[in-house]
Amino acid sequence: MAIHSELLVLASEHPAKAIVSLLLAAVTLSLLVIKKIFQPIGKRSSKARLPPGPPGVFLLGSLLDFKNNRYDPEHKYLKSLTQYGEMTTIHLGSKTWILLNSPRVVSEIIAKRGTLTNGRSPMPIASGIVSRSRRSLLLPPSSWTEPRRVMHHLLSGAALTQYGAWQELESAQMMAEYLRQPGRWFRHHYRYANSVVHRIALGERLMKSGKELEDLQDVVTKFVGSIGMSLVDWFPDLDHLPRFLQVWRPYWERLDRWNYDIYRSWWLPVKEQIVNGTAPPSFVRDVLLAESTKYTGNDQDAMYVAMQLIEAGSDTTREALNVFVMASLCHPDAFRQARLEVDRVCGSNAERLPGLADMDALPYICAMIKEVLRWRPIFPLTPDHTATADFDFEGYHFPAGVGFVINGIPVCNACEDPDEFRPERWLDGHEMDAAHGLWQFGGGRRICVGYRLAQRGLFINMARLVYCFDYAPDGDINPIILNHHRIDEPFPVKVTVRSPKHEKLVLDEAKRLDVLQFAE
Structure with a gap:
């Protein structure tokens, strides 16, 4: 009173x-x-005991620092966060992330405690509106389990054998493309990656126009670009506001409709062939829509499963092949060592092209794949692995909802002389397993289901490129800052065939597989 x-x-x-x-x-x-x-999830529980980290600012936490440094090619901010130890707590809006800065804690939390850390935090824009809550990459366990079950077919031995023949065929075309247009080497990587995963997923060789391919690449780019770009994804409770207050929706809904229409233009012809019985063998025909699979999703769900497989399989493979070229320019000794190994198996006089059957005999090439992914990580950060229940670890108490993120740069740098490209560091008896000791495919229950397929695609192309072509810089190159994500030429390279005999070998293989006429 x-x-x-x-x-x-x-x-x-x-x-x-x-x-x-x-x-x-x-x-x-x-x-x-x-x-x-909007309090961060990690501060809502009085029982929470979290690792140290930057204090951040009111309401936003470290969100501004995080977003301002998102495209730093040297990743200085991510590296700086290791000053807090093997784990760093950052609050981003109402989300709390625990950055995992060493392979040890990644193994302990992502792999060994995968049943507790297989969730995803809500992302109303990137996962909700833009993806219609159907891209399994960002879905919570309740929605992710069914598409994951179906995609596990990609890991089976029978599938790898069947798809391997297609990988070798598309690789033969790529080698011929290298001969005919060496200056477009980066485009040949993309054509290969997109074509082989299109064949696996939808059944036919890729005969899309340049505009159609550009549209699909734009879908990938805009989807990835949407992740974390809206404050709504960092403050998911804003999604509970009345619709008339959600002024951001029209923009993202237009992006969704554009994405959806492009998906449908690829999906409908395949679906029609399956219905009328003319579809060739494919993941969609023989697994996803096969009665024996008992897939419980509807037609739209199935479309997103198939198209996200194409998205994931095409973009990462082309980028890894670009990094391979980059490493060949910056560290030619490793390239020469790889060539000696392939020569020992296939003959130095262009006797035959290496194939997938040679994987056991080419451990250095397998190690080179892992070193490519370590040396210039394609994913500086993984999507968050959200705790689905409270748990304790080494004196800390993590409440449910806290996200664990693999800080890929320091994790990949946790080795001797990390700036050096040394495939031999992976010659430990596990070089045949691209996920062993390496976290670029994720880990735990959320590991990429197609990683063995991706490894085999990288193997066949790296082995053949090492065997048949030479790379030399064609201008100034910065070995620290090399943009391998670009669709156009990421760095200047001069490509030449190794010898006339190797040229003939490439042409003969392309003719034998009837793909020479498609090489442009």
């Missing part, structure tokens, strides 16, 4: 001051309510 009386006196004697006081009180109360509603 005393405060109430003082306000009445203030209002009668100093009305302007009373109004200001009330406004300040309202603003303060509003800020406290906002702070409570």
